Amino acid sequence: DSGVTQTPKHLITATGQRVTLRCSPRSGDLSVYWYQQSLDQGLQFLIQYYNGEERAKGNILERFSAQQFPDLHSELNLSSLELGDSALYFCASSTPGRAGNTIYFGEGSWLTVV
């Protein structure tokens, strides 16, 4: 058990809809990362939050947004969903401190867009 909790584990929704994925980081971790894993693109970094503030952006679409709340849990919002958004979405958290610290992954949220 990594200590990172993601909900829901599985989600099926229709094109054009909006969904919210939720992540609770390991206790004490201030950084939360969101990653997308699709069959054709592999794992890609989407966005990072650190203590409530956006820290870095990767390959995140404009239709996607995220936030980190005062209790450090994070949500990834995916809107105007397309078939190509079907993927496994991972949240990860890390221990505050120097770069390159150990990173812990949640079990992922499987999103299927039909």
Next chain:
Amino acid sequence: KNEVEQSPQNLTAQEGEFITINCSYSVGISALHWLQQHPGGGIVSLFMLSSGKKKHGRLIATINIQEKHSSLHITASHPRDSAVYICAVRSVGGGADGLTFGKGTHLIIQP
């Protein structure tokens, strides 16, 4: 060209064999991670390296910063080692603090 290249893409071996998975990267990094992903999807961080060598049980990871290369070795391989092994790097100097991933090595250990 992907910033992180792994080889081989697929590897099937017999139980007990010594396994080596390679990772080459083209950017300056602050750290390199080796990750393991089992069927069902969950990802576990095996090692984080910035220099030298680390060992955990039957797993050994090495990194050569000058050559921009890392290897993951599995000694006395076992069927439960069957998984996808992913190399990921954290770049220095770039805007993104997230990881850049290789495409993974699919390892199957046959009994």
